[in-house]
Amino acid sequence: MSGSGEVQPPGTTAVPGDSVVPAASAKHKPNVVLGVGGGIAAYKVCDLLRRLTESGHSVRVVPTAAALEFVGAATWAALSGQPVTADPFDHVEEVPHVRIGKAAELVVVAPATANLIAKAAHGLADDLLTNTLLTARCPILFAAAMHTEMWEHPATQANVAVLRSRGITVLDPAVGRLTGADTGRGRLPEPSEIFAITQLMLADEAARAAGQSVADLTGKHVLVSAGGTREHLDPVRYLGNSSSGKQGYALARIAAARGAKVTLVAANSELPDPAGVQVVPVVSTRDLYDEITGRAADADAIVMAAAPADFRPADFAEHKIKKTADGAVPAVNLIQTPDILKTVSHDRARPGQVIVGFAAETGDAEHTVLELGRAKLERKGCDLLVINDVSGGKVFGSDVNEAVIIDRNGTALPFPSGSKDALAGVIWNLVATHWH
Numbered sequence: 001m002s003g004s005g006e007v008q009p010p011g012t013t014a015v016p017g018d019s020v021v022p023a024a025s026a027k028h029k030p031n032v033v034l035g036v037g038g039g040i041a042a043y044k045v046c047d048l049l050r051r052l053t054e055s056g057h058s059v060r061v062v063p064t065a066a067a068l069e070f071v072g073a074a075t076w077a078a079l080s081g082q083p084v085t086a087d088p089f090d091h092v093e094e095v096p097h098v099r100i101g102k103a104a105e106l107v108v109v110a111p112a113t114a115n116l117i118a119k120a121a122h123g124l125a126d127d128l129l130t131n132t133l134l135t136a137r138c139p140i141l142f143a144a145a146m147h148t149e150m151w152e153h154p155a156t157q158a159n160v161a162v163l164r165s166r167g168i169t170v171l172d173p174a175v176g177r178l179t180g181a182d183t184g185r186g187r188l189p190e191p192s193e194i195f196a197i198t199q200l201m202l203a204d205e206a207a208r209a210a211g212q213s214v215a216d217l218t219g220k221h222v223l224v225s226a227g228g229t230r231e232h233l234d235p236v237r238y239l240g241n242s243s244s245g246k247q248g249y250a251l252a253r254i255a256a257a258r259g260a261k262v263t264l265v266a267a268n269s270e271l272p273d274p275a276g277v278q279v280v281p282v283v284s285t286r287d288l289y290d291e292i293t294g295r296a297a298d299a300d301a302i303v304m305a306a307a308p309a310d311f312r313p314a315d316f317a318e319h320k321i322k323k324t325a326d327g328a329v330p331a332v333n334l335i336q337t338p339d340i341l342k343t344v345s346h347d348r349a350r351p352g353q354v355i356v357g358f359a360a361e362t363g364d365a366e367h368t369v370l371e372l373g374r375a376k377l378e379r380k381g382c383d384l385l386v387i388n389d390v391s392g393g394k395v396f397g398s399d400v401n402e403a404v405i406i407d408r409n410g411t412a413l414p415f416p417s418g419s420k421d422a423l424a425g426v427i428w429n430l431v432a433t434h435w436h
Protein backbone atom coordinates (compact mmCIF):
# COMPACT_ATOMS: atom_id res chain seq x y z
CA MET A 1 0.00 0.00 0.00
CA SER A 2 3.00 2.31 0.06
CA GLY A 3 2.80 5.38 -2.11
CA SER A 4 5.31 7.90 -3.36
CA GLY A 5 6.94 10.48 -1.08
CA GLU A 6 7.22 8.18 1.91
CA VAL A 7 8.61 9.83 5.05
CA GLN A 8 10.08 8.61 8.25
CA PRO A 9 8.61 10.31 11.33
CA PRO A 10 11.13 11.97 13.61
CA GLY A 11 12.34 9.84 16.49
CA THR A 12 11.43 6.53 14.86
CA THR A 13 13.51 3.80 13.31
CA ALA A 14 13.25 2.31 9.82
CA VAL A 15 10.34 -0.09 10.32
CA PRO A 16 7.74 1.56 12.51
CA GLY A 17 6.90 -1.54 14.49
CA ASP A 18 7.37 -1.87 18.24
CA SER A 19 10.70 -0.08 17.89
CA VAL A 20 8.88 3.24 17.49
CA VAL A 21 8.36 3.44 21.22
CA PRO A 22 11.74 1.77 21.69
CA ALA A 23 11.41 -1.63 23.27
CA ALA A 24 13.50 -2.77 26.18
CA SER A 25 16.34 -5.04 25.12
CA ALA A 26 15.10 -8.39 23.86
CA LYS A 27 17.93 -10.16 25.73
CA HIS A 28 17.55 -8.65 29.16
CA LYS A 29 14.19 -8.32 30.89
CA PRO A 30 14.57 -5.78 33.69
CA ASN A 31 14.31 -6.89 37.32
CA VAL A 32 11.09 -5.69 38.87
CA VAL A 33 10.24 -5.08 42.51
CA LEU A 34 6.53 -5.41 43.10
CA GLY A 35 5.57 -3.59 46.28
CA VAL A 36 2.14 -4.56 47.57
CA GLY A 37 0.18 -2.33 49.96
CA GLY A 38 -2.55 -3.29 52.40
CA GLY A 39 -5.59 -2.67 50.24
CA ILE A 40 -8.47 -4.89 49.29
CA ALA A 41 -7.17 -4.92 45.69
CA ALA A 42 -3.99 -6.81 46.73
CA TYR A 43 -5.49 -10.00 45.30
CA LYS A 44 -5.71 -8.41 41.84
CA VAL A 45 -1.97 -7.85 41.92
CA CYS A 46 -1.46 -11.65 41.62
CA ASP A 47 -2.61 -11.19 38.02
CA LEU A 48 -0.11 -8.34 37.52
CA LEU A 49 2.65 -10.55 38.97
CA ARG A 50 1.71 -13.32 36.55
CA ARG A 51 1.85 -10.96 33.59
CA LEU A 52 5.29 -9.70 34.64
CA THR A 53 6.81 -13.15 35.22
CA GLU A 54 5.25 -14.64 32.09
CA SER A 55 6.76 -11.87 30.00
CA GLY A 56 10.19 -12.82 31.36
CA HIS A 57 10.80 -10.41 34.25
CA SER A 58 12.37 -11.56 37.46
CA VAL A 59 10.02 -10.17 40.12
CA ARG A 60 10.77 -9.72 43.80
CA VAL A 61 7.51 -9.17 45.70
CA VAL A 62 7.83 -6.92 48.76
CA PRO A 63 4.51 -6.71 50.59
CA THR A 64 3.78 -4.58 53.63
CA ALA A 65 2.64 -6.24 56.84
CA ALA A 66 -0.89 -5.00 56.09
CA ALA A 67 -0.73 -6.47 52.57
CA LEU A 68 -0.05 -9.90 54.10
CA GLU A 69 -3.41 -9.60 55.90
CA PHE A 70 -5.03 -9.71 52.46
CA VAL A 71 -2.82 -12.14 50.45
CA GLY A 72 -0.34 -14.42 52.24
CA ALA A 73 3.40 -14.70 51.67
CA ALA A 74 2.96 -18.25 50.31
CA THR A 75 0.96 -16.97 47.34
CA TRP A 76 3.53 -14.31 46.47
CA ALA A 77 6.45 -16.72 46.92
CA ALA A 78 4.85 -19.42 44.79
CA LEU A 79 3.89 -17.04 42.00
CA SER A 80 7.21 -15.17 41.93
CA GLY A 81 9.58 -18.05 42.76
CA GLN A 82 11.42 -15.75 45.20
CA PRO A 83 11.45 -15.34 48.98
CA VAL A 84 8.88 -12.98 50.45
CA THR A 85 8.99 -10.93 53.62
CA ALA A 86 7.84 -7.54 54.84
CA ASP A 87 10.54 -7.38 57.47
CA PRO A 88 13.99 -5.83 56.82
CA PHE A 89 15.40 -7.93 59.71
CA ASP A 90 14.79 -11.23 57.88
CA HIS A 91 18.10 -12.51 56.42
CA VAL A 92 19.97 -9.47 57.68
CA GLU A 93 23.24 -11.00 56.40
CA GLU A 94 22.02 -10.18 52.87
CA VAL A 95 21.25 -6.56 53.79
CA PRO A 96 17.90 -6.75 52.00
CA HIS A 97 16.84 -3.21 52.94
CA VAL A 98 19.54 -1.90 50.56
CA ARG A 99 20.21 -4.74 48.12
CA ILE A 100 16.67 -5.19 46.80
CA GLY A 101 16.21 -1.52 45.91
CA LYS A 102 19.66 -1.19 44.34
CA ALA A 103 19.08 -4.24 42.12
CA ALA A 104 15.66 -3.03 40.95
CA GLU A 105 15.25 -1.73 37.40
CA LEU A 106 11.58 -0.90 37.96
CA VAL A 107 9.54 -0.64 41.16
CA VAL A 108 5.77 -1.01 40.92
CA VAL A 109 3.64 -0.35 44.01
CA ALA A 110 0.13 -1.75 43.71
CA PRO A 111 -2.18 -1.17 45.38
CA ALA A 112 -0.52 2.03 46.59
CA THR A 113 -2.44 2.79 49.78
CA ALA A 114 -2.92 6.28 51.24
CA ASN A 115 -0.53 5.20 54.01
CA LEU A 116 2.22 4.06 51.62
CA ILE A 117 1.90 7.20 49.50
CA ALA A 118 2.23 9.30 52.66
CA LYS A 119 5.23 7.34 53.92
CA ALA A 120 6.99 7.51 50.55
CA ALA A 121 6.33 11.24 50.24
CA HIS A 122 7.94 11.81 53.65
CA GLY A 123 10.82 9.38 53.20
CA LEU A 124 9.89 7.04 56.05
CA ALA A 125 11.67 3.70 56.14
CA ASP A 126 10.00 1.47 58.74
CA ASP A 127 9.56 -1.73 56.69
CA LEU A 128 11.25 -3.50 53.78
CA LEU A 129 9.17 -1.81 51.09
CA THR A 130 9.71 1.76 52.27
CA ASN A 131 13.47 1.06 52.68
CA THR A 132 13.47 -0.30 49.12
CA LEU A 133 11.74 2.83 47.82
CA LEU A 134 14.55 4.95 49.28
CA THR A 135 17.37 2.84 47.86
CA ALA A 136 15.92 2.33 44.36
CA ARG A 137 17.30 4.59 41.61
CA CYS A 138 15.11 3.26 38.81
CA PRO A 139 11.68 4.33 37.49
CA ILE A 140 8.93 3.96 40.10
CA LEU A 141 5.22 3.47 39.44
CA PHE A 142 2.51 3.82 42.08
CA ALA A 143 -0.96 2.48 41.19
CA ALA A 144 -3.20 4.12 43.78
CA ALA A 145 -6.31 2.46 45.20
CA MET A 146 -8.37 3.63 48.16
CA HIS A 147 -11.77 4.98 49.03
CA THR A 148 -12.72 8.20 47.25
CA GLU A 149 -12.60 10.20 50.48
CA MET A 150 -9.05 9.03 51.22
CA TRP A 151 -7.95 9.82 47.65
CA GLU A 152 -9.55 13.26 47.62
CA HIS A 153 -8.24 14.26 51.05
CA PRO A 154 -5.86 17.25 50.74
CA ALA A 155 -3.17 15.30 52.62
CA THR A 156 -3.21 12.48 50.06
CA GLN A 157 -3.34 14.91 47.14
CA ALA A 158 -0.37 16.84 48.55
CA ASN A 159 1.58 13.59 49.02
CA VAL A 160 0.80 12.50 45.44
CA ALA A 161 2.00 15.88 44.18
CA VAL A 162 5.28 15.44 46.10
CA LEU A 163 5.84 11.99 44.57
CA ARG A 164 5.09 13.29 41.07
CA SER A 165 7.44 16.24 41.57
CA ARG A 166 10.20 13.68 42.20
CA GLY A 167 9.54 11.95 38.89
CA ILE A 168 7.50 9.07 40.30
CA THR A 169 4.57 8.02 38.10
CA VAL A 170 1.37 7.89 40.13
CA LEU A 171 -1.66 6.39 38.39
CA ASP A 172 -4.93 7.86 39.61
CA PRO A 173 -7.39 5.25 40.83
CA ALA A 174 -10.10 4.22 38.36
CA VAL A 175 -13.81 4.88 38.84
CA GLY A 176 -16.09 1.98 39.75
CA ARG A 177 -17.36 -0.25 42.53
CA LEU A 178 -15.36 0.07 45.77
CA THR A 179 -14.93 -2.28 48.75
CA GLY A 180 -18.43 -1.91 50.13
CA ALA A 181 -21.61 -1.10 48.25
CA ASP A 182 -20.33 2.32 47.21
CA THR A 183 -19.03 3.48 43.87
CA GLY A 184 -16.58 6.23 42.94
CA ARG A 185 -12.92 6.98 42.18
CA GLY A 186 -10.76 4.58 44.14
CA ARG A 187 -10.44 1.29 42.28
CA LEU A 188 -7.08 -0.13 41.33
CA PRO A 189 -6.60 0.31 37.56
CA GLU A 190 -6.93 -3.07 35.79
CA PRO A 191 -3.77 -5.25 36.07
CA SER A 192 -3.56 -5.41 32.25
CA GLU A 193 -3.40 -1.61 32.16
CA ILE A 194 -0.79 -1.40 34.94
CA PHE A 195 1.25 -4.02 33.09
CA ALA A 196 1.00 -2.02 29.85
CA ILE A 197 2.26 1.09 31.66
CA THR A 198 5.22 -0.85 33.11
CA GLN A 199 6.25 -1.91 29.62
CA LEU A 200 5.97 1.65 28.32
CA MET A 201 8.03 2.96 31.24
CA LEU A 202 10.72 0.37 30.57
CA ALA A 203 10.70 1.18 26.85
CA ASP A 204 10.97 4.86 27.68
CA GLU A 205 13.87 4.19 30.03
CA ALA A 206 15.64 2.07 27.37
CA ALA A 207 15.19 4.89 24.86
CA ARG A 208 16.65 7.42 27.28
CA ALA A 209 19.60 5.12 28.02
CA ALA A 210 20.21 4.82 24.27
CA GLY A 211 20.14 8.59 23.93
CA GLN A 212 16.89 8.57 21.92
CA SER A 213 14.24 11.11 22.67
CA VAL A 214 10.66 10.03 23.18
CA ALA A 215 8.32 12.92 22.25
CA ASP A 216 6.94 14.55 25.33
CA LEU A 217 3.20 15.24 25.39
CA THR A 218 3.22 16.87 28.82
CA GLY A 219 0.99 19.94 28.95
CA LYS A 220 -1.14 18.83 26.01
CA HIS A 221 -4.80 17.85 26.22
CA VAL A 222 -5.83 15.27 23.66
CA LEU A 223 -9.29 14.04 22.78
CA VAL A 224 -9.54 10.51 21.40
CA SER A 225 -12.59 8.57 20.20
CA ALA A 226 -12.82 4.78 20.15
CA GLY A 227 -15.22 1.93 19.51
CA GLY A 228 -18.20 1.47 17.25
CA THR A 229 -21.45 3.41 17.52
CA ARG A 230 -24.90 1.81 17.73
CA GLU A 231 -27.93 3.25 15.97
CA HIS A 232 -31.01 1.83 17.58
CA LEU A 233 -34.06 0.71 15.60
CA ASP A 234 -35.99 -0.22 18.71
CA PRO A 235 -35.03 -0.82 22.36
CA VAL A 236 -33.21 -4.09 21.57
CA ARG A 237 -31.94 -3.83 18.00
CA TYR A 238 -29.36 -1.58 16.46
CA LEU A 239 -27.17 -1.04 13.41
CA GLY A 240 -23.57 -1.37 14.55
CA ASN A 241 -20.10 -2.27 13.36
CA SER A 242 -17.25 -4.53 14.39
CA SER A 243 -14.89 -1.94 15.88
CA SER A 244 -13.47 -3.23 19.19
CA GLY A 245 -12.04 0.12 20.28
CA LYS A 246 -8.53 -1.34 20.71
CA GLN A 247 -6.77 1.23 18.50
CA GLY A 248 -8.43 4.20 20.23
CA TYR A 249 -7.68 2.75 23.66
CA ALA A 250 -4.05 2.24 22.64
CA LEU A 251 -3.88 5.89 21.51
CA ALA A 252 -5.29 7.03 24.84
CA ARG A 253 -2.98 4.78 26.89
CA ILE A 254 0.16 5.83 25.02
CA ALA A 255 -0.71 9.55 25.16
CA ALA A 256 -1.31 9.32 28.92
CA ALA A 257 1.97 7.45 29.40
CA ARG A 258 3.72 10.24 27.50
CA GLY A 259 2.32 12.87 29.82
CA ALA A 260 -0.79 14.15 28.02
CA LYS A 261 -4.11 14.85 29.70
CA VAL A 262 -6.40 12.45 27.84
CA THR A 263 -10.15 12.33 27.35
CA LEU A 264 -11.38 9.17 25.65
CA VAL A 265 -14.90 9.20 24.22
CA ALA A 266 -15.66 5.49 24.02
CA ALA A 267 -18.52 3.98 22.05
CA ASN A 268 -19.69 0.62 23.35
CA SER A 269 -16.28 -0.82 24.12
CA GLU A 270 -15.79 -3.68 26.58
CA LEU A 271 -12.15 -2.77 27.22
CA PRO A 272 -10.92 -1.70 30.69
CA ASP A 273 -10.41 2.04 31.19
CA PRO A 274 -6.81 2.97 30.35
CA ALA A 275 -5.03 4.12 33.51
CA GLY A 276 -5.02 7.86 34.05
CA VAL A 277 -7.51 8.55 31.24
CA GLN A 278 -10.91 10.23 31.59
CA VAL A 279 -13.37 7.91 29.81
CA VAL A 280 -16.70 9.26 28.53
CA PRO A 281 -19.04 6.47 27.41
CA VAL A 282 -21.38 7.05 24.45
CA VAL A 283 -23.75 4.88 22.40
CA SER A 284 -24.78 6.55 19.14
CA THR A 285 -23.07 8.71 16.52
CA ARG A 286 -25.15 11.67 17.72
CA ASP A 287 -23.82 11.16 21.30
CA LEU A 288 -20.27 10.93 19.93
CA TYR A 289 -20.81 14.10 17.89
CA ASP A 290 -22.09 15.99 20.94
CA GLU A 291 -19.21 14.88 23.20
CA ILE A 292 -16.46 15.53 20.63
CA THR A 293 -17.73 18.90 19.40
CA GLY A 294 -18.54 19.96 22.98
CA ARG A 295 -14.98 19.20 24.14
CA ALA A 296 -13.07 20.25 21.00
CA ALA A 297 -12.25 23.77 22.23
CA ASP A 298 -10.12 22.34 25.06
CA ALA A 299 -8.17 19.91 22.87
CA ASP A 300 -4.72 20.39 21.33
CA ALA A 301 -5.36 17.30 19.21
CA ILE A 302 -8.40 15.26 18.27
CA VAL A 303 -7.87 11.70 17.09
CA MET A 304 -11.02 10.10 15.71
CA ALA A 305 -10.29 6.38 15.94
CA ALA A 306 -13.95 5.46 16.56
CA ALA A 307 -16.07 3.93 13.84
CA PRO A 308 -19.21 6.08 13.75
CA ALA A 309 -22.17 5.09 11.59
CA ASP A 310 -22.74 6.99 8.36
CA PHE A 311 -26.46 6.26 8.51
CA ARG A 312 -29.04 5.67 11.19
CA PRO A 313 -32.66 4.52 11.13
CA ALA A 314 -34.93 7.51 10.47
CA ASP A 315 -37.38 6.30 13.09
CA PHE A 316 -36.98 4.75 16.51
CA ALA A 317 -39.74 2.35 17.64
CA GLU A 318 -40.51 2.85 21.35
CA HIS A 319 -41.41 -0.85 21.66
CA LYS A 320 -39.72 -3.91 20.19
CA ILE A 321 -40.76 -4.38 16.57
CA LYS A 322 -42.78 -7.64 16.37
CA LYS A 323 -43.28 -10.14 13.56
CA THR A 324 -46.75 -9.87 12.07
CA ALA A 325 -49.06 -12.76 11.16
CA ASP A 326 -49.08 -11.80 7.48
CA GLY A 327 -45.30 -12.15 7.28
CA ALA A 328 -44.81 -8.49 6.30
CA VAL A 329 -41.23 -7.25 6.70
CA PRO A 330 -40.77 -3.75 8.13
CA ALA A 331 -38.99 -1.23 5.93
CA VAL A 332 -36.06 0.56 7.53
CA ASN A 333 -35.48 4.05 6.21
CA LEU A 334 -32.01 5.38 6.81
CA ILE A 335 -30.84 8.97 7.14
CA GLN A 336 -27.34 10.39 7.34
CA THR A 337 -25.66 10.97 10.68
CA PRO A 338 -23.60 14.13 11.35
CA ASP A 339 -20.05 14.01 9.98
CA ILE A 340 -17.91 14.47 13.10
CA LEU A 341 -14.46 14.46 11.47
CA LYS A 342 -15.51 16.98 8.84
CA THR A 343 -17.18 19.23 11.41
CA VAL A 344 -14.20 19.43 13.77
CA SER A 345 -11.75 19.76 10.85
CA HIS A 346 -13.64 22.62 9.17
CA ASP A 347 -14.66 24.50 12.33
CA ARG A 348 -11.28 24.40 14.10
CA ALA A 349 -12.07 25.17 17.72
CA ARG A 350 -8.52 26.17 18.60
CA PRO A 351 -5.51 27.47 16.67
CA GLY A 352 -2.76 24.91 16.16
CA GLN A 353 -5.14 22.06 16.84
CA VAL A 354 -4.13 18.83 15.06
CA ILE A 355 -6.88 16.56 13.77
CA VAL A 356 -6.36 12.93 12.86
CA GLY A 357 -8.97 10.79 11.11
CA PHE A 358 -9.13 7.08 10.47
CA ALA A 359 -10.39 5.44 7.29
CA ALA A 360 -11.35 1.78 7.10
CA GLU A 361 -11.27 1.00 3.41
CA THR A 362 -11.65 -2.16 1.35
CA GLY A 363 -10.84 -0.63 -2.05
CA ASP A 364 -13.08 -1.21 -5.07
CA ALA A 365 -12.83 -2.12 -8.76
CA GLU A 366 -11.58 1.34 -9.77
CA HIS A 367 -9.72 2.61 -6.70
CA THR A 368 -7.00 1.39 -4.41
CA VAL A 369 -7.31 1.76 -0.66
CA LEU A 370 -4.72 4.58 -0.78
CA GLU A 371 -6.61 6.50 -3.48
CA LEU A 372 -9.81 6.30 -1.47
CA GLY A 373 -7.91 7.51 1.60
CA ARG A 374 -6.42 10.52 -0.19
CA ALA A 375 -9.88 11.53 -1.42
CA LYS A 376 -11.23 11.19 2.12
CA LEU A 377 -8.46 13.37 3.61
CA GLU A 378 -9.31 16.08 1.04
CA ARG A 379 -13.05 15.83 1.73
CA LYS A 380 -12.76 15.85 5.51
CA GLY A 381 -10.05 18.49 5.84
CA CYS A 382 -8.14 16.74 8.65
CA ASP A 383 -4.33 16.98 9.03
CA LEU A 384 -3.51 13.27 9.07
CA LEU A 385 -5.46 10.25 7.96
CA VAL A 386 -4.67 6.70 9.10
CA ILE A 387 -5.84 4.32 6.40
CA ASN A 388 -6.59 0.73 7.35
CA ASP A 389 -7.14 -1.91 4.72
CA VAL A 390 -10.03 -3.86 6.27
CA SER A 391 -10.70 -6.18 3.34
CA GLY A 392 -11.11 -9.80 4.39
CA GLY A 393 -11.93 -8.88 8.03
CA LYS A 394 -8.40 -7.56 8.74
CA VAL A 395 -7.79 -5.21 11.70
CA PHE A 396 -11.13 -5.34 13.55
CA GLY A 397 -10.64 -6.82 17.02
CA SER A 398 -7.01 -7.70 16.35
CA ASP A 399 -4.09 -6.62 18.54
CA VAL A 400 -2.00 -5.79 15.49
CA ASN A 401 -2.58 -3.22 12.82
CA GLU A 402 -1.34 -2.43 9.36
CA ALA A 403 -1.85 1.05 7.97
CA VAL A 404 -0.66 3.92 5.84
CA ILE A 405 -0.65 7.40 7.38
CA ILE A 406 -1.05 10.26 4.91
CA ASP A 407 -0.87 14.00 5.42
CA ARG A 408 -2.02 17.13 3.60
CA ASN A 409 1.23 17.37 1.61
CA GLY A 410 0.55 14.01 0.00
CA THR A 411 3.25 12.15 1.88
CA ALA A 412 2.47 8.60 2.90
CA LEU A 413 4.05 6.72 5.79
CA PRO A 414 3.52 2.96 5.66
CA PHE A 415 3.12 1.11 8.95
CA PRO A 416 3.63 -2.44 7.65
CA SER A 417 2.48 -4.48 10.66
CA GLY A 418 2.85 -3.98 14.38
CA SER A 419 0.99 -3.65 17.63
CA LYS A 420 -1.75 -1.07 18.00
CA ASP A 421 0.38 0.50 20.77
CA ALA A 422 3.25 0.88 18.30
CA LEU A 423 0.97 2.49 15.71
CA ALA A 424 -0.32 4.81 18.43
CA GLY A 425 3.28 5.81 19.16
CA VAL A 426 3.87 6.68 15.49
CA ILE A 427 0.65 8.72 15.33
CA TRP A 428 1.58 10.76 18.43
CA ASN A 429 5.09 11.34 17.04
CA LEU A 430 3.51 12.78 13.89
CA VAL A 431 1.01 14.87 15.85
CA ALA A 432 3.90 16.25 17.95
CA THR A 433 5.75 17.35 14.79
CA HIS A 434 2.72 19.52 13.89
CA TRP A 435 2.95 21.24 17.28
CA HIS A 436 6.68 21.97 17.10
Ligand SMILES: Cc1cc2nc3c(=O)[nH]c(=O)nc-3n(C[C@H](O)[C@H](O)[C@H](O)COP(=O)(O)O)c2cc1C
Pocket residue numbers: 036037038039040041064065066067111112113114115116145146147150179
Ligand atom coordinates in the same frame (compact mmCIF):
# COMPACT_ATOMS: atom_id res chain seq x y z
C1 LIG B 1 -10.79 -4.36 54.40
C2 LIG B 1 -9.83 -3.24 54.31
C3 LIG B 1 -9.59 -2.67 53.07
C4 LIG B 1 -8.71 -1.61 52.94
N1 LIG B 1 -8.49 -1.09 51.71
C5 LIG B 1 -7.66 -0.04 51.58
C6 LIG B 1 -7.40 0.52 50.31
O1 LIG B 1 -7.90 0.05 49.28
N2 LIG B 1 -6.57 1.58 50.22
C7 LIG B 1 -5.99 2.13 51.33
O2 LIG B 1 -5.29 3.13 51.18
N3 LIG B 1 -6.19 1.60 52.55
C8 LIG B 1 -7.00 0.53 52.70
N4 LIG B 1 -7.20 -0.01 53.93
C9 LIG B 1 -6.50 0.57 55.09
C10 LIG B 1 -5.04 0.06 55.12
O3 LIG B 1 -5.00 -1.35 55.23
C11 LIG B 1 -4.28 0.70 56.29
O4 LIG B 1 -4.22 2.11 56.07
C12 LIG B 1 -2.90 0.14 56.42
O5 LIG B 1 -2.24 0.80 57.47
C13 LIG B 1 -2.10 0.27 55.13
O6 LIG B 1 -0.82 -0.25 55.35
P1 LIG B 1 0.30 -0.27 54.21
O7 LIG B 1 0.19 1.00 53.48
O8 LIG B 1 1.56 -0.40 54.97
O9 LIG B 1 0.02 -1.47 53.40
C14 LIG B 1 -8.06 -1.11 54.08
C15 LIG B 1 -8.27 -1.70 55.32
C16 LIG B 1 -9.15 -2.76 55.44
C17 LIG B 1 -9.34 -3.38 56.79
